[in-house]
Amino acid sequence: MSDSSPTGSEAHGPLVPVLADHGALAMDEAELRDWGRRFGRAAHPPLLVTLAGELGSGKTTLVQSICDGYGVTGEVTSPTFALVQEYEAPRSPVYHLDLYRLDRPDQLEALAWDEILDARALVLVEWPDRAGDRLPGGRVTLSLQHLPDDPGRRLLYAGWHA
Secondary structure, eight states: OOSSOOOTTOOOOOOOOTTOGGGEEEEEHHHHHHHHHHHHHHOOSSEEEEEEOOTTSSHHHHHHHHHHHHTOOSOOOOOTTTSEEEEOOSSSOEEEEEOTTOSSGGGGGGGTHHHHHHSSSEEEEESGGGGGGGSOSSEEEEEEEEETTEEEEEEEEEEEEO
């Protein structure tokens, strides 16, 4: 990804882990944090990033690292109970949503979903499956999975969803 900022409605190309065959990479927590920081440094708004994975797979850890690389200086916490956290960064606001507690996609209205997606911001969404058909294309999808034979490592899948 180049250092120049995209303008207008330019779309991001596929963003996949560095040196990852087929967009997947096994990594420990330190490597995951490093990858997240590099991803955050490369990201330009507006950008929607979804993060999927079972409980404890590292989604919030990855969000914290992405925010760090993006320039968020405050503490980044899981919005499990608040559902939405907003952070300030030099390039744009960052919205971190945790949809785990939603039962239906129509509950997104109470979170100002459409306004958040329309903002010139970095938007990070945990548990994106809860958004159903309200989740637009044109996003980076990240998925974390436990490795059964190595509990200290995660498998990160990354790609572009048009």
